[in-house]
Amino acid sequence: MTGRGVAVVRPGALTTVQDLGRPGYAHLGVVRSGALDPAAVRLVNRLVGNAEGAAVLETTVDGCAVRARCAVTVAVGGAPCPVRVDGRPAAWGTAVRVAAGSVVEAGTAVRGLRAYVAFGGGIEVEPVLGSRSTDLLSGLGPAPLARGAVLPLGTETPVRVPIDVPPWPGPPDALVLRVRLGPRDDWFTPGALRTLATRAYRVSPASNRIGLRLEGPALERAVPGELASEGMVLGAVQVPPDGRPVVFLADHPTTGGYPVVGVVREADLGAAAQAVPGTAVRFVPVR
Amino acid sequence: MSEDLSGAPSTDVRVRVLRVGERALLVELDGGAEAEAFHAEVLRRRAAGVLPAVREVVPAARTVLLDGVTDPDRLAAELPGWEVGPLSARVERVVEVPVRYDGPDLAEVAACWGVSAEEAVRIHTGTGFRVAFCGFAPGFGYLTGLDERYEVPRRATPRTAVPAGSVALAGPYTGVYPRSSPGGWQLIGTTDVVLWDTGRDPAALLSPGTRVRFTAEDAR
Numbered sequence: 001m002t003g004r005g006v007a008v009v010r011p012g013a014l015t016t017v018q019d020l021g022r023p024g025y026a027h028l029g030v031v032r033s034g035a036l037d038p039a040a041v042r043l044v045n046r047l048v049g050n051a052e053g054a055a056v057l058e059t060t061v062d063g064c065a066v067r068a069r070c071a072v073t074v075a076v077g078g079a080p081c082p083v084r085v086d087g088r089p090a091a092w093g094t095a096v097r098v099a100a101g102s103v104v105e106a107g108t109a110v111r112g113l114r115a116y117v118a119f120g121g122g123i124e125v126e127p128v129l130g131s132r133s134t135d136l137l138s139g140l141g142p143a144p145l146a147r148g149a150v151l152p153l154g155t156e157t158p159v160r161v162p163i164d165v166p167p168w169p170g171p172p173d174a175l176v177l178r179v180r181l182g183p184r185d186d187w188f189t190p191g192a193l194r195t196l197a198t199r200a201y202r203v204s205p206a207s208n209r210i211g212l213r214l215e216g217p218a219l220e221r222a223v224p225g226e227l228a229s230e231g232m233v234l235g236a237v238q239v240p241p242d243g244r245p246v247v248f249l250a251d252h253p254t255t256g257g258y259p260v261v262g263v264v265r266e267a268d269l270g271a272a273a274q275a276v277p278g279t280a281v282r283f284v285p286v287r
Numbered sequence: 288m289s290e291d292l293s294g295a296p297s298t299d300v301r302v303r304v305l306r307v308g309e310r311a312l313l314v315e316l317d318g319g320a321e322a323e324a325f326h327a328e329v330l331r332r333r334a335a336g337v338l339p340a341v342r343e344v345v346p347a348a349r350t351v352l353l354d355g356v357t358d359p360d361r362l363a364a365e366l367p368g369w370e371v372g373p374l375s376a377r378v379e380r381v382v383e384v385p386v387r388y389d390g391p392d393l394a395e396v397a398a399c400w401g402v403s404a405e406e407a408v409r410i411h412t413g414t415g416f417r418v419a420f421c422g423f424a425p426g427f428g429y430l431t432g433l434d435e436r437y438e439v440p441r442r443a444t445p446r447t448a449v450p451a452g453s454v455a456l457a458g459p460y461t462g463v464y465p466r467s468s469p470g471g472w473q474l475i476g477t478t479d480v481v482l483w484d485t486g487r488d489p490a491a492l493l494s495p496g497t498r499v500r501f502t503a504e505d506a507r
Contacts, residue, residue, distance in 0.1 A: 023342055023343065023355070024342060024343065025425075026345045026352075026354070027343065027344055027345050027346065027420070027421060027495055028342040028421050028425055028426060028490070028491045028494055029421040029422045029424055029425045029426060029427055030425045071334040100417065101321070115367065128485045129485060129490065138425050140485065147473060156298055177301075180306070180308050180309065182305055182307065183305035183306065183307050183313045184305075184307050227348070228347070228348035228349050229347050229348050229422060230313060230348065230349075230350040230352065231313065231343075231345030231346075231347050231350065231351075231352025231354070231416065232352075233307055233308055233352070233354050235308055235309045236307075236308075253422070254345060254421075254422055255345070255347050255420070255422035262308075263307055263308030263309070263311075264308075265308070265309065266308075
């Protein structure tokens with residue numbers, strides 16, 4: 001209505017619209033979705049004067065580029081990457097004022113995987129069940145970005161409290177995941193639980209928004225057979241028949257039939273989403 | 288309809304409470320009927336405002352997941368003491384789903400039941416169903432109600448594309464595909480009813496606890 005918006009120039013490998021997700025509908029089979037690194041989203045939104053849960057772009061590895069159709073404040077955060085406005089270097093992790101017609105680009109991540117691009121006013125695509133997030137598992141929300149697509153923006157509010165030092169830990173060199181055992185740790189041998197607590201895993205390139213897949217020693221089951229499908233939570237460490245744990249991220253299915261040996265602390269999942277394939281992973285059991 | 292679908296002694300539901308991470312509890316019941324009764328009790332308490340804040344209540348085959356619980360330790364201690372009322376005491380929504388019983392697996396299902404195709408349709412339309420839980424895709428409900436002897440196996444080879452609106456059976460469940468997707472269930476018919484529409488409120492026609500009746504439409 002206001003005509004505010006951005007047009008996609010380069011969508012990148014996978015760029016989606018994400019906010020803080022659509023919790024509350026798991027009983028209907030609706031995935032939570034939402035940004036994989038919510039701390040980064042809160043930060044970039046604050047930088048441009050948005051509410052923390054406004055919709056932003058989540059890129060994967062190689063960033064994206066958009067042309068602003070109006071003057072707008074932009075901030076790029078999450079995975080550190082070169083930022084350019086009309087080809088000229090601009091600051092990462094801070095608010096940048098961009099003129100109508102300018103092309104804003106987030107380049108390939110220097111560290112980490114997922115950069116977040118916030119626009120003043122937020123991306124105002126039509127919400128679905130209270131959220132603008134793209135849900136890649138069940139196809140709710142806007143489609144992943146495609147060249148030429150136009151995303152509407154909301155009305156900007158002035159930045160009231162400028163932030164000098166972004167309080168963001170940055171992507172990890174090695175990932176330490178605190179895990180609380182259960183609900184199905186009794187489906188595994190004592191040796192498997194020892195393996196989980198002591199051995200090193202590596203992030204598999206097959207990881208995606210659904211789960212962080214891990215390479216490393218298989219976890220041996222004490223109880224054979226199938227588990228009747230049960231509700232799944234964010235951070236669940238599900239163990240499929242090959243014994244390699246999968247840590248459920250935002251687009252995880254609402255129910256599943258493989259046993260969950262433990263659940264990773266929610267506070268550790270943002271780092272998990274920024275861990276590049278090959279990153280060393282260690283599980284630390286906590287109460 | 289006032290039949291008790293639970294088939295379980297309603298006040299003697301044994302629960303096993305498992306901790307799931309920092310803020311969730313998985314309540315495990317002895318079977319599907321008990322899980323449905325327990326889920327109904329959770330919803331009753333939530334409606335009455337006596338359930339502590341819980342973000343998600345996710346029933347499944349024989350569990351109910353309570354996620355986003357403010358004080359899981361306290362709720363975990365409280366749950367085994369709950370008295371769980373019978374399912375039949377609830378007044379729930381009944382949804383009628385008109386079906387053309389023209390599915391490619393109807394003959395196979397009838398053969399599995401040892402009856403004619405016409406009799407299989409009579410059995411299916413004569414059964415009162417209830418949505419035990421949802422999963423697999425938004426708006427896909429797992430409906431219980433068929434007698435145990437009518438359980439059917441999944442197809443040995445799943446189909447790569449099951450059309451939206453397909454009415455299908457697997458194990459003890461009946462389901463309706465909200466949209467075209469791969470699937471291994473036995474297809475017995477088709478409905479034009481829209482199962483899932485995010486432009487509608489509620490988006491899901493079939494949510495856990497909903498009663499369902501299938502009626503036979505003339506196949507064309």
